[in-house]
Amino acid sequence: MTQQMQDVLVRCIERLSAGDRVENCLRDYPEQASELKPLLQTTIAVRRSCSAVKPRAEYKAKVYDYLEQLYCDRQARKGRGWSFFAWHRHWAVAMIAVVMVLFSGMGIVVASSGALPGESLYTIKLVTEKVKLATSVSDMHKAKLHIQFAERRADxxxxxxxxxxxxxxxxxxDEIGNQLNCVIFGSRAMKNFQAGDSQLPSTENFWMGSAEESEVTEIIELLHQSRERSLHELNDALSQSSLTALPSLEQAIRDTSQAYDDTLLILEGD
Amino acid sequence: MSSEKDVVARAIKGDGEAFTQLYEANFDRIYRYIYLRVGNISEAEDLTQEVFVKAMGALSSYRWRNLPFISWLFRIARNQVIDYLRKRDKVVTQELDDNITLHAESGPADITERKLEIEKLAGLIDKLSPAQKEVIILRFSSELSIIETATALGKKQGTIKALQYTGIMALRNMVFEDK
Known part of the structure; x- marks a missing residue:
C-alpha cells in the first residue's frame, strides 16, 4: 500500500511540475485522495519557497566572467606548445637542483627518503620532492609524482x-588531500590558493582540463592503485595503534578515503 | 535545438556558446542546493564557484552516459558540501543571511513574507533525516527527477521514492504541529 502511495505521489508531483492542478490529481486517484491532498499541498509550498532562492545577479555574473576566462585560457593552452618562459623556468630550476645535489650530497638525499616528520632529514625529503616536481618536464609526470607523494604521506x-x-x-x-588536489589543478595553483593569494586555483596549471583521454585514464588507474595501497597501509596500522592514536588514525583513514574518492569522482566524471 | 549531449560535446571541444548554455542551465540549481544545505550566502557562493571550477577542470574527462549533465555536477556539489560540513563541523542550516536574495517581483512586504517562508522552510528541512533532507532539496529546490536524484546520490530509484514520501510526510506533520 505504501509503495503504491509512493508511486502515486511521484506521478502527481510530475503532473504538478507539468502545470496540472491538485484537484485533477485527486480526482484521478479517489482512493488515495485524502492522504494525497496534504502531501501535494506540502509539496507545492516547499517548491514555492525553494524557488524563491536565487543567486545574486552580480555574483553570478562575476563567477561567469571568471569561468569564461579560465575556459578561454584552457582552450588557448590546448593549442600551445612550450613557451620560452616555461622552458626558461624549468631550466633554471633544473640548475638549482644540480647545485643542491652537489652541495648536499646524494647520500643525504637518499638517507632522507625514510625520514618522518620531526626528524632532521625530513625537511630534505620534502625539498627533494619539490625539486623533483619543479624539474619534471611534463604535467603528466607531475601528476604521477603528486600521487606518489600522497601515498608517501599515508605511509x-x-x-x-x-x-x-x-x-x-x-x-x-591534509597533505594527502593537497597532493591529490594537485593531481587535477597543479601544485603552484594549489599553493597560491592555500596561501590566500588567489581565490581559486589559477589557470596556469589547469592541466587536467586539456589532458589527453589516455592520460586521464592512466591517472585514474594510478589513483585507484594508490588508494588501495594507502588505505591498506593505514588500516594495517590500526591493529598496532595505541588507544590514544586511534581517533587520529581513524580520522586519517576517513579523510584519505574521501580525498581519493573526490579526486576520482572528478576525473571519472560519473 | 541541440540536445544536451551535443551541447556538452561542443563545450568540451571549446565552443564558448555551449559553455555559456551549460552555465545558464545549471548554475542556479546548483547554487540553490548548496545554499539550502549550508544556510549561508557567502559560503554557498564560494562553494558554488568551486563546484564549477572543478567541473570545468574535469570537463574533458566527462563521459556521456545518457544521464543529464546536472547529475554529474550534483555529484561534485554534494562532495563539496559534505567536505565543507565535515571540516567546519557544522550541522547544516544556520540562521539565514539577512541579505538573502529573493526572487520576488513585488514590494518589501512580499519580500519579508517570502524571507520568513524560506527561514521557516529551512528550519523544517533541517529537522528531517540527512537522507530525507538531501532528497527533498534535490527534488524540489534543484528540480531533479527521481532518476537524476538517484544518480546524484548513488541510490536506487525506489529508495528515492520512499525518502521523498517519508520526507514530505514529515514536513507535513511538522507544519501541522506548528499551527
Missing part, C-alpha cells in the same frame, strides 16, 4: 602511529 602516518606519535597526523592527512 608516514602509518609509521608514526606504530611509533606512538600522533601530533603530525592531521597535517599529513
Amino acid at each position: 608516514e602516518i602509518a609509521r608514526l602511529v606504530r611509533e606512538g606519535k600522533t601530533e603530525s597526523i592531521p597535517a599529513l592527512t
